[in-house]
Amino acid sequence: MRSLWITAGVVFALDQLVKWWVVQLMELKTIGSIDVLPPYLNLRMAWNQGINFGLLSGDSDWTRWILIAVALVISAWVVIWMHRERAPRRAMIAGGLLVGGALGNVVDRLIYGAVADFLNMSCCGIDNPYAFNVADIAIFAGALGLIAFTPGKKTP
Template sequence: MRLLAIITALVFALDQATKLYVVQVLGLAERLRIDVVPPYLNLRMAWNRGMNFGLLSNDGDLGRWLLIGVALAISAGVTLWLARGPQRPVALVSGGLLVGGALGNVVDRLVYGAVADFLNMSCCGIENPYAFNVADIAIFAGALGLVVFTGRDKTP
């Protein structure tokens, strides 16, 4: 369980540090766009008030608090699930990625009222209109890891 806590803390810190640097220090909130390595990596400010791709973004404070509650419930559920017995290290890392990312986005919703998304990647003539952040990457990787690396061992 210590590994779960360490990964959670590292992901949370990395997420919040990148958001602080990009939004406040680089001033992306005012500049709205910074081309880093166009078109492959760009910074595009997007305040996501909903879930992925803006789902539930028009529900105001109700949606905000609902998403905070869901993220906290999932984080607690994953932590309790992984704590119920011995787990492989890869499962604890996956859980830490998911929980750390979820908590990073919860803090955004509490502080800003929305999640600060800023990473935008495009390639090969296809322009991606969406932005994401470190927490989103961690949540996706953690959820995928939990699906792939947990479950019942197969017995003959």
């Protein structure tokens, strides 16, 4: 379990530090966009009130609190699952990625009312309209890792 907690703590801290640096110090919330290595990497401020790609977004406080509750329930479920299964270290790290990222986005919803997304990547003539953040990367990588590194139940 130690690997899960350390990973979750590092991901959470990194996510919040990067968001603070980009959104507050670099003033992306005011500027709106900064071209870093166009078109491959740009910073584009986007306030995501929903889940991935803005799904389930709405201005309702209910939506915000429901998404916070869902993230907390999923995080708790992953922690309990990893503990009960005595999962291997790689699975614990994957669980930590998911939990740390989820908690980072929960803090955004509590502070800003929405998730602060700002990383935008395009390539090969395709203009990507979506933005994401460090927590989103960790959640995605953690979910893939849980699929890859948790042993499946054997059927008789």
